[in-house]
Amino acid sequence: MYKLTGVTKEYQKGRQVVGALQGVDLTIADGEWLSIQGPTGHGKTTLLQMLGGLDRPTSGKVEFGANGSDVDLAQLREAQVTKIRADQIGFIFQTFNLVPTLSAQENVETALVPQHVHPATRRARAAQALADVGLADRARHLPSELSGGQQQRVAIARALVKQPTVLLADEPTGNLDEGTRDEIIGLLQKLWEDLHLTLVLVTHDSQIARRAQRIGLMKNGKISIRQDTRKAPATPA
Numbered sequence: 243m244y245k246l247t248g249v250t251k252e253y254q255k256g257r258q259v260v261g262a263l264q265g266v267d268l269t270i271a272d273g274e275w276l277s278i279q280g281p282t283g284h285g286k287t288t289l290l291q292m293l294g295g296l297d298r299p300t301s302g303k304v305e306f307g308a309n310g311s312d313v314d315l316a317q318l319r320e321a322q323v324t325k326i327r328a329d330q331i332g333f334i335f336q337t338f339n340l341v342p343t344l345s346a347q348e349n350v351e352t353a354l355v356p357q358h359v360h361p362a363t364r365r366a367r368a369a370q371a372l373a374d375v376g377l378a379d380r381a382r383h384l385p386s387e388l389s390g391g392q393q394q395r396v397a398i399a400r401a402l403v404k405q406p407t408v409l410l411a412d413e414p415t416g417n418l419d420e421g422t423r424d425e426i427i428g429l430l431q432k433l434w435e436d437l438h439l440t441l442v443l444v445t446h447d448s449q450i451a452r453r454a455q456r457i458g459l460m461k462n463g464k465i466s467i468r469q470d471t472r473k474a475p476a477t478p479a
């Protein structure tokens with residue numbers, strides 16, 4: 243799904259240059275769940291932005307694709323990156339990022355606008371996506387009329403209604419209590435399995451990180467793999 247080679251990202255802050263990514267080499271397989279942990283300010287969100295084509299690296303390659311049709315998100319024209327993002331990449335965030343003046347249903351529908359889906363189809367798909375996250379009866383509610391856990395469910399429906407291949411999640415349970423956190427992670431795990439998503443999940447929570455097949459640790463703008471359960475431990479003869 244992804245192959246990153248020598249990815250760096252520098253931010254200019256006044257006269258100061260911050261090296262947020264300092265040479266990331268990383269391969270992510272189709273359908274994999276990779277968790278990313280690491281101390282604050284060490285480049286986790288910056289890495290997700292590169293994976294999502296929300297920003298470009300200062301140097302390096304971000305190859306994305308399936309079936310040998312890889313493209314380099316670092317080099318692609320902006321319109322093409324936007325199209326890939328609209329069709330194939332779903333995002334969820336710690337703060338949900340719903341539009342406060344739109345209902346749950348309308349928030350989910352916005353994800354289908356760039357795809358020029360017929361309005362009737364758009365409504366039906368958004369309603370189904372809300373039902374899939376257990377919120378069929380909340381479609382007309384505004385975000386302010388929903389609990390944190392429900393708002394995150396709406397955000398998950400919005401991310402998945404376009405049927406993406408990749409889901410990028412940046413501390414999706416950071417603002418939730420423990421019980422709600424477990425519900426949301428349970429839902430994400432089910433959707434990951436059912437939809438064969440490639441899931442990259444940034445979290446400070448070790449209990450959640452451990453559910454993934456691999457855990458990467460971001461430190462000083464570099465990633466190292468700390469756990470890989472895809473390789474079954476050798477069984478003694």
Ligand SMILES: Nc1ncnc2c1ncn2[C@@H]1O[C@H](COP(=O)(O)OP(=O)(O)OP(=O)(O)O)[C@@H](O)[C@H]1O
Pocket residue numbers: 253254255260261262280281282283284285286287288289460
């Ligand atoms: N738009 C920006 N302009 C300037 N500096 C930035 C920008 N975005 C991030 N940085 C800097 O890049 C570094 C990495 O930031 P990043 O947000 O990726 O960290 P993080 O690992 O996600 O941290 P946290 O766990 O707190 O979310 C930090 O030093 C941050 O200050």
Ligand SMILES: [Mg+2]
Pocket residue numbers: 286287288412
């Ligand atoms: Mg972050």
